[in-house]
Amino acid sequence: MIPLDSTDKALLSYLQHNSKQTNKELSNKLNLSVTAVYERIKKLEREGVIQKYIALVEPEKVDLELLVFCQIKLTQHSREYLTKFESEVTQLTEVLECFHVSGEYDYLLKVLVKDMEHFRMFMVSKLTTLQHIGSTQSSFSINKVKNTTVLTLS
Amino acid sequence: MIPLDSTDKALLSYLQHNSKQTNKELSNKLNLSVTAVYERIKKLEREGVIQKYIALVEPEKVDLELLVFCQIKLTQHSREYLTKFESEVTQLTEVLECFHVSGEYDYLLKVLVKDMEHFRMFMVSKLTTLQHIGSTQSSFSINKVKNTTVLTLS
DNA sequence: GTTTAGACAGAAAATATTTCTAAAATAGCT
DNA sequence: AGCTATTTTAGAAATATTTTCTGTCTAAAC
Incomplete structure (x- = not known):
């Protein structure tokens, strides 16, 4: 594990919020x-x-208004089925994230599309045509409460 | 809606993958x-x-190894309860994302912590102490299949 | 046909990054 | 504690990049 002192952590915090700051600006903030x-x-x-x-x-x-979380069950759980599904789902540009998860469903996907009609097309002609898909369950984002890429370092 | 030509889309694609490219490098790639x-x-x-x-x-x-998706139900759905919960959950640095969603559960959270012990502490001393929380259901990430911030523009 | 607005190129000016040298601070060892 | 090796830091100089400026070209509007 890489040891980070408090200056590194402060620096990373600044860069995670805004990477276009100049080194001079950062040097002022960090007293370096x-x-x-x-x-x-x-x-x-x-x-x-x-x-x-x-x-x-x-x-x-850029007219991508509908965010959907899709939970997916596979029909079988052989190594072959998993890797096949994973490589196919990775190719789908609407899928921003895909995690293999514990629980009732196998995968959790974050899908971003223009609207409901595009989501319907995504489901019909992309997601459900993937091999070995069992059932799916979709949950639509009503409101974005928090969405950050910033990791807090302690 | 802002009209983007194919050059803008190509440019955005480059910048979404790597924003540290110089304008000269980009000008070569884009023939501009x-x-x-x-x-x-x-x-x-x-x-x-x-x-x-x-x-x-x-x-x-940075030693953040455990990613968990938490689904949350509130005890009531009054405006007051929702906003109270949302402002409190936004404060939690372990919570990277929180969406108000449709379906059986009200909220979907993406939580990132060091390990299971830290997750336990997060649940016990942070999440379940929030006001108006009903039930929660956690799903652990077994494998990151895809995780991108790149929006594909068509 | 003329005008106007937007996009583009090249050069110049202003900033920023990167390298270099040397001093200061830190960590490890006796 | 005292010494040595290593890392971190600062300031100046060298490069490179960004930003501004000027003028040209093109397409659309009149």
């Missing part, structure tokens, strides 16, 4: 020199603590 | 001048299509 900030960031990148830097796109602005 | 790339990005930022730029932290590298 620009080079010290630079070296710390490079180290965190090298170690893989910082996975990558990305732009977040606002779903509503 | 640096200025054209610059202006397009500024427009997308102005319009709010690009929400923000962030660093993604690898959970395993």
